[in-house]
Amino acid sequence: MKKVDFSLYDNSFYRPGSAARRGLWYLVSFIFFQSYLFPFSPLKRSLLRLFGAEISKGVVVKPCVLIKYPWFLKVGENSWIGEKVWIDNLAEIYIGANVSISQGAMLLTGNHNYKKQGFDLEVYPITIHDGAWIGAKAVVCPGVTCETHAVLSVGSVAVKDLEAYQVYSGNPATAVRKRIIE
Amino acid sequence: MKKVDFSLYDNSFYRPGSAARRGLWYLVSFIFFQSYLFPFSPLKRSLLRLFGAEISKGVVVKPCVLIKYPWFLKVGENSWIGEKVWIDNLAEIYIGANVSISQGAMLLTGNHNYKKQGFDLEVYPITIHDGAWIGAKAVVCPGVTCETHAVLSVGSVAVKDLEAYQVYSGNPATAVRKRIIE
Amino acid sequence: MKKVDFSLYDNSFYRPGSAARRGLWYLVSFIFFQSYLFPFSPLKRSLLRLFGAEISKGVVVKPCVLIKYPWFLKVGENSWIGEKVWIDNLAEIYIGANVSISQGAMLLTGNHNYKKQGFDLEVYPITIHDGAWIGAKAVVCPGVTCETHAVLSVGSVAVKDLEAYQVYSGNPATAVRKRIIE
Numbered sequence: 214m215k216k217v218d219f220s221l222y223d224n225s226f227y228r229p230g231s232a233a234r235r236g237l238w239y240l241v242s243f244i245f246f247q248s249y250l251f252p253f254s255p256l257k258r259s260l261l262r263l264f265g266a267e268i269s270k271g272v273v274v275k276p277c278v279l280i281k282y283p284w285f286l287k288v289g290e291n292s293w294i295g296e297k298v299w300i301d302n303l304a305e306i307y308i309g310a311n312v313s314i315s316q317g318a319m320l321l322t323g324n325h326n327y328k329k330q331g332f333d334l335e336v337y338p339i340t341i342h343d344g345a346w347i348g349a350k351a352v353v354c355p356g357v358t359c360e361t362h363a364v365l366s367v368g369s370v371a372v373k374d375l376e377a378y379q380v381y382s383g384n385p386a387t388a389v390r391k392r393i394i395e
Numbered sequence: 396m397k398k399v400d401f402s403l404y405d406n407s408f409y410r411p412g413s414a415a416r417r418g419l420w421y422l423v424s425f426i427f428f429q430s431y432l433f434p435f436s437p438l439k440r441s442l443l444r445l446f447g448a449e450i451s452k453g454v455v456v457k458p459c460v461l462i463k464y465p466w467f468l469k470v471g472e473n474s475w476i477g478e479k480v481w482i483d484n485l486a487e488i489y490i491g492a493n494v495s496i497s498q499g500a501m502l503l504t505g506n507h508n509y510k511k512q513g514f515d516l517e518v519y520p521i522t523i524h525d526g527a528w529i530g531a532k533a534v535v536c537p538g539v540t541c542e543t544h545a546v547l548s549v550g551s552v553a554v555k556d557l558e559a560y561q562v563y564s565g566n567p568a569t570a571v572r573k574r575i576i577e
Numbered sequence: 578m579k580k581v582d583f584s585l586y587d588n589s590f591y592r593p594g595s596a597a598r599r600g601l602w603y604l605v606s607f608i609f610f611q612s613y614l615f616p617f618s619p620l621k622r623s624l625l626r627l628f629g630a631e632i633s634k635g636v637v638v639k640p641c642v643l644i645k646y647p648w649f650l651k652v653g654e655n656s657w658i659g660e661k662v663w664i665d666n667l668a669e670i671y672i673g674a675n676v677s678i679s680q681g682a683m684l685l686t687g688n689h690n691y692k693k694q695g696f697d698l699e700v701y702p703i704t705i706h707d708g709a710w711i712g713a714k715a716v717v718c719p720g721v722t723c724e725t726h727a728v729l730s731v732g733s734v735a736v737k738d739l740e741a742y743q744v745y746s747g748n749p750a751t752a753v754r755k756r757i758i759e
Contacts (some may be wrong), residue, residue, distance in 0.1 A: 215758040217708045219655035219675045243613045249425045291401035311401045344399045352732050368534050368552040370732040384732050394397040431607045473583035493583045526581045550716050550734040576579040
């Protein structure tokens with residue numbers, strides 16, 4: 214059988230921004246976002262915007278959040294990014310309004326093609342529509358769209374799109390019930 | 396269909412302690428608990444007690460532990476709180492004696508009512524009775540009681556009560572075998 | 578029914594290295610490995626070798642990696658250890674060549690015998706053969722061997738050996754498809 218050979222790995226096609234911009238963000242992220250020194254959101258919203266993120270008003274950013282590239286991030290009004298959330302956005306991540314990304318959750322945009330000897334990098338955007346809820350320690354996989362008001366329960370892993378107003382659970386996550394808002 | 400609107404979110408009913416107390420704990424937690432600078436337990440036991448926790452003798456607190464509010468925490472004799480454990484106790488968490496909370500595990504007390512437009516905060520206590528074992532990277536959800544000597548295996552998610560002397564696995568965790576102590 | 582009693586816990590048989598060596602590594606790990614201050618691999622490869630690890634050329638070590646005891650670690654050519662990976666190697670961990678341990682994954686070698694009143698420590702080595710891929714936030718349990726080119730998908734938990742050229746998913750992980758490299 215054929216084997217992978219990481220010496221063939223070539224991600225030179227992938228250009229996520231200048232080295233200066235990435236280096237500066239790495240520092241800002243380390244000091245202001247991945248620490249507990251700045252618990253409040255306004256400064257962090259401003260810093261994200263300064264680095265090209267589109268952050269609507271009222272967005273809450275809790276401590277110890279890891280965001281790979283803010284210039285690939287859009288977040289709608291009043292959405293919450295919880296403590297220790299990991300937004301690993303090698304590609305665009307769109308988060309709508311009134312979305313909760315709960316503590317310890319991960320949004321994952323990078324993948325490798327395991328059918329290729331060079332283990333090729335592949336990046337896919339994530340879209341999380343208005344009112345959706347990504348539970349604590351849940352993971353959203355590359356390319357997934359979470360339709361409006363979908364719920365991904367604690368520790369679950371979304372490998373396919375989540376339908377609107379449905380609650381999902383498990384790894385891989387499957388629909389378990391409807392979400393009915395009174 | 397109805398939509399959530401986080402501008403309606405109102406957690407003013409929830410009073411977890413004075414701002415001064417929470418602010419001071421935030422600092423102490425950051426320096427002594429969430430770091431690797433203080434690997435040994437005695438100082439951390441004393442600090443937890445100073446902030447209102449009931450910590451019995453012999454309790455082990457490993458490095459990099461995150462405890463939300465120590466005044467909502469009781470831990471019985473000789474129990475272990477592992478490295479990078481996250482005790483997110485917005486409500487009371489009772490841990491009995493001879494309990495092991497293994498590395499990377501999470502105890503989660505906060506929830507949101509996803510059937511409400513205001514995404515209402517709900518907090519529920521967690522009870523983990525004597526001799527239970529919460530495995531590495533496992534999660535115990537709000538309101539769950541783990542009966543005596545229950546085992547939650549690695550990476551599993553307890554969404555319902557765990558029966559005594561039973562081993563649970565999966566997300567959601569289900570009983571897979573009995574625990575028989577020789 | 579019988580009960581566990583952690584006052585009977587005795588891990589004195591377990592001798593992972595001198596206190597001086599472990600203390601020094603604790604410090605080096607804290608400063609160089611668990612931080613974001615040293616993003617590049619060459620210095621970290623040298624430090625790992627200095628502490629007894631066998632690290633082949635081209636190994637990539639991302640930031641914020643937690644390695645328990647480097648003297649119990651062997652990594653083959655061009656393998657990757659991703660961001661926030663937790664190598665909890667109380668026992669030997671062998672990682673072959675062209676292996677990817679993706680971000681947030683955990684390799685777990687320590688267990689407790691929950692059938693014993695003393696909750697006896699048990700440690701088992703992990704072997705991950707050439708070309709295998711441990712996905713983001715996945716966990717490999719004590720004693721598991723991942724055969725060549727096995728894949729453990731995002732957030733999955735390997736409790737048994739993984740066969741060669743098979744993709745596994747879930748908790749506990751089960752085989753879901755073959756891996757065919759073009």
